[in-house]
Amino acid sequence: MPEITYRDAVIRGIAQEMARDNDVVFLGEDVAKAGGVFKATVGLYEQFGPLRVRDTPISEQAILGAAMGAAMTGLKPIAEIMFSDFFAVCFDYIANEFPKSRYMSNGQTKCPLVVRTGNGAGSRFGAQHSQSVENWCMMIPGLKVVAPSSPVDVIGLLAAAVRDPDPVIFLEHKSLYATKGEVPDGEIVDRLGTAKIVRPGRDATILALALMVPRAVEAAERLKAEHGIDCEVIDVRSLVPLDTQTILASVAKTHRLFTVEENPRLCGWGAEIVSIVADEAFYDLDGPPVRITTPHIPLPAADILEDMVLPTAERIVETVRRSLQS
Amino acid sequence: MPEITYRDAVIRGIAQEMARDNDVVFLGEDVAKAGGVFKATVGLYEQFGPLRVRDTPISEQAILGAAMGAAMTGLKPIAEIMFSDFFAVCFDYIANEFPKSRYMSNGQTKCPLVVRTGNGAGSRFGAQHSQSVENWCMMIPGLKVVAPSSPVDVIGLLAAAVRDPDPVIFLEHKSLYATKGEVPDGEIVDRLGTAKIVRPGRDATILALALMVPRAVEAAERLKAEHGIDCEVIDVRSLVPLDTQTILASVAKTHRLFTVEENPRLCGWGAEIVSIVADEAFYDLDGPPVRITTPHIPLPAADILEDMVLPTAERIVETVRRSLQS
Amino acid sequence: MATAQDRAQAPGSGLNDDIGEAKRLAMYRSQLRIREAEQRAYDLFLQNLVKGTSHLSLGQEAVASGFAEAMQKGDLSFCTYRGHAHTLARCVSVEKVLGELMQRDNGLMRGKGGSMHLTSEEHGVMGSYAIIGAHLPIACGAAWRAQYKGDKDVSVCFFGDGTTNIGAFHEALNFAAIWKLPVVFVCENNLYMEYTPIGDVTAVPHPAADRAGSYGLERIIIDGNDADVVYRTAQRAFSRARAGEGPSLIEALTYRHSGHSRADPAKYRPEGELEKWKQRDPIKIYRERLQQFGVSDKVIAEIDASVRQEVDDATETCKAAPMPPADILTTDVYADGGWAWRN
């Protein structure tokens, strides 16, 4: 199968959906003529023209508000917010408008849109351009929240997000843009709300998302090779809807749970899943469920410091080993 | 001891701190001449004058940004955001500016301010004026987050917040403004980061915050009277810093944990505490830790519907009883 | 407040006859319907039958009726929490509005949204928004859809003077201007943001009009208490929008007779202000206008009676209506009709 980058998968995913449906339109800052600051939208302007691929001012509220108004009235907009940290300047749409309009109107108002954004650390950009904000979105009722870890998932989940009738927050990891993966030819459409067992195992369940997935897989390989511990690694992929069936089934088999999160410690998706498992599968657990997270601090800029704070394969190995051998 | 309302406690708390320290200034929408939409700042303008108690335009970003700039350079501002739902229009300050400036500047920048806000449901205001957003704040590293449940705690924690050298989010519950409680005369200063055991008990620990505290207490009384179950009720009061010692000590004694949250289900403070307990006190637990929350939906406006979604004493009683008797 | 000069700038003096009797009767009925329904909402609040909050448009009816009368089917209204008037003006029934305020099952959204979120998409009422400024960008988006599809409908976005000081106002105006969107922004300047005089918190005398230049737009200030003036202004803005000439920003001078929201006694008003504005009550102005144009007292009385009948009937129906049932609590969070966030 041909290999493409995660970045090119974004382009291909958007192009696939725009080619299929004229109602799909795309807007954001520097996304059109310039092809995006991460070069993840190069060529779309040329392919779909200035009416469907549009540069905007630095007006994040206008971007998301316009996307919503268009979605309510018949289009299927994809809006880019350049860095997920900037959700904070347009959070009203994410927290109060998109997710509540259908409910408040007793089902009258629709909101089929996708917000794409560059999420996560690793680029030495410092505290205001490196955050993992998936929990900012997961905590809001009425959204759907997706974070792919591989090129093929980027295309499939993006297609599913665009075709979904609800507002979907689509978190692309900045440190994955340059990574490669195999992608089949032809149309790819995945399903929201499905986790993926990326490495089966019997001794412990490790849940991970986005950039943490390859690290969890690496840790699992080392745990097996070096310590004989056989971990099941699950790529959560979709925080809302959440595939609790796959997660609970895995814990029922392995009896141990570890979550690997990039977002800071408090109130992350790890806490949510640990709480679900502790409540619903308490008697399946042979030991404490453990969260591996970034510490609850702002992110430092310096490479040497940034590399210390994000969960690493090393830290996953150590945490799982110590927990299982204690 | 004299009884005063939670609303009057807010006024008294602010007045206490403004009288004590000339650097304390107060700003917000309709807070000065009009005394606030919840009448929780009546008389401050008259007492402290137009230079210290200031009405602003509808510009929440300007309000919080100005508070920050003043705090950085020597004042101790108290800023009011009328409804906590409006944090979404000024979230950049809450998520990206207040909590990160000291860290990013390697300790140079200070930010001693308080953001007061009306939080929570019960007024039939609908989905955009009723939210409990304590988790929006707790998830952000660098903030402190407080939510008092009684008049005396309002004064003491507000004083502690104003005197604290870090940014503090102070969540007043709208449905508590009219409630009364005993308050001693004279200066009252409490400590952030301390939970309060409001009812000691042996059979289960119930954690609650703000409006959920009286409901948890009522539930505990009924559980005792009707089912012989003796619950310890802890008012968490301060989400950050979090008094995990008091919580873990209680669970070590009772072996069961219930959290009662008003915020919607996913990624709430309940999930955080359940995860801490499940990790650190797993072997103390005799059964699954259980979260009692508002369901993960936008809030309905109608009284009859709103009353169904918030956790009630009834629901707490039923949940605890069923869990302990199963 | 409108200077003599501002008034002179308003298109149409209200005396020539480009509007015609049918439209005029419709605008009279529309304004009266709002007046009576809002007054009833207030009475029902005093009886503890309207719950939650509510923000009445008593005194501001001419803006709602004038704009609605100029709208065509397909044109879209975006309102604030002070949205009853605009909802009624698009011909949503009084029953559905009062039902929602009374939080009954017959309400427009069966009690799920409440007074601040009236929505009736079938009437072109695309929602009432309770976070100041939020709907201005949303209206841009709806206008973008019309532009993209080549449709001729216009998005009309109503908001208050206080709303001109929030960031979203600025972003939306610039965005609409550069994309030449068919959207009309209507600032109902009623002199107050809640309890604070707008002049105390705004750097310019005319909060909307004095900012039009920032977006390359014309400075438009009109008498918002004269439905004819409003109607003509609306028509001009709509023609521009439909012709692809882009957005308009209109500042309509008006005044609310009631408090900001249901519990506000409005003690902050300077003495005599309310009385002065009541002399320019839009209903009074318009009743006189009809008389000037030779409409008989009998015709007027018939309209009055039929409006009162509708409001009375609606009141009775609502009082008898059941509360919303528990099973709607978790419906319509997602498009599948439910609320499942997990499998």
Next chain:
Amino acid sequence: MATAQDRAQAPGSGLNDDIGEAKRLAMYRSQLRIREAEQRAYDLFLQNLVKGTSHLSLGQEAVASGFAEAMQKGDLSFCTYRGHAHTLARCVSVEKVLGELMQRDNGLMRGKGGSMHLTSEEHGVMGSYAIIGAHLPIACGAAWRAQYKGDKDVSVCFFGDGTTNIGAFHEALNFAAIWKLPVVFVCENNLYMEYTPIGDVTAVPHPAADRAGSYGLERIIIDGNDADVVYRTAQRAFSRARAGEGPSLIEALTYRHSGHSRADPAKYRPEGELEKWKQRDPIKIYRERLQQFGVSDKVIAEIDASVRQEVDDATETCKAAPMPPADILTTDVYADGGWAWRN
């Protein structure tokens, strides 16, 4: 771009001698220091020694130096991610700036903040802000403190043309105007918001100046490449601020010679644009200005040499400097020096 008329409006032609030699030599040195340090940052980036992102002010030095020279001790600078120039202009050492860009322990914030967040409170540099628009309200707050305390210091807030389209700009300007705050807003109009020409996304030709009227402020456009013009404009604005006459909004026309950020080759520039602006290079203009005023080539050469020496020395020091130690990772989250969110 500046029309002839706009230039004519600029205070001072640069030829009369109200500025004086000492100030002129200081402004020359300041601009050159920024030029050399920024160029070095770029070279070090190519050597992979500057990490993360960085946004250079090559070509925009006159704005930074002209304003800084007019500032007094106690005046406060609020910068963006494009803040090296303004930080250096307030006399922060080149070593500390390059150290931060190289993410070394000798950096201004020991690597914790990075290129986009340069802060040196002892020099009055109250932070560099990477979220567009965020620091405009913050600068208002600092100015509020000065006003409240009766201090005479001014807050000066620098930002780009693209920043005029975000909501916080509007809120801050209105807020500063109604409270008459001693804050000076400086828009460095370098024609681009990142890669998009500002004209493509802005409803008015002058993104800042054409909006001044919305806040009751004077429309001020100046040649931002002439440090004398900048200096005189700054002085006038600061006097106003110190006299309690409120804020100013200044649009300084300039151009960045480099890309938006370190990796941008700036292919979006129309042909010839960069060359045209390089003819108006602020360093070139100012070197000629010194010569016009009779400063000898020797004096100029001495300054050039000493600036280069400082930058060379700083480079070597930074290259030899250690990386930040692990133990600072969790310091200074809270005022107690630590990060404990629990007991």
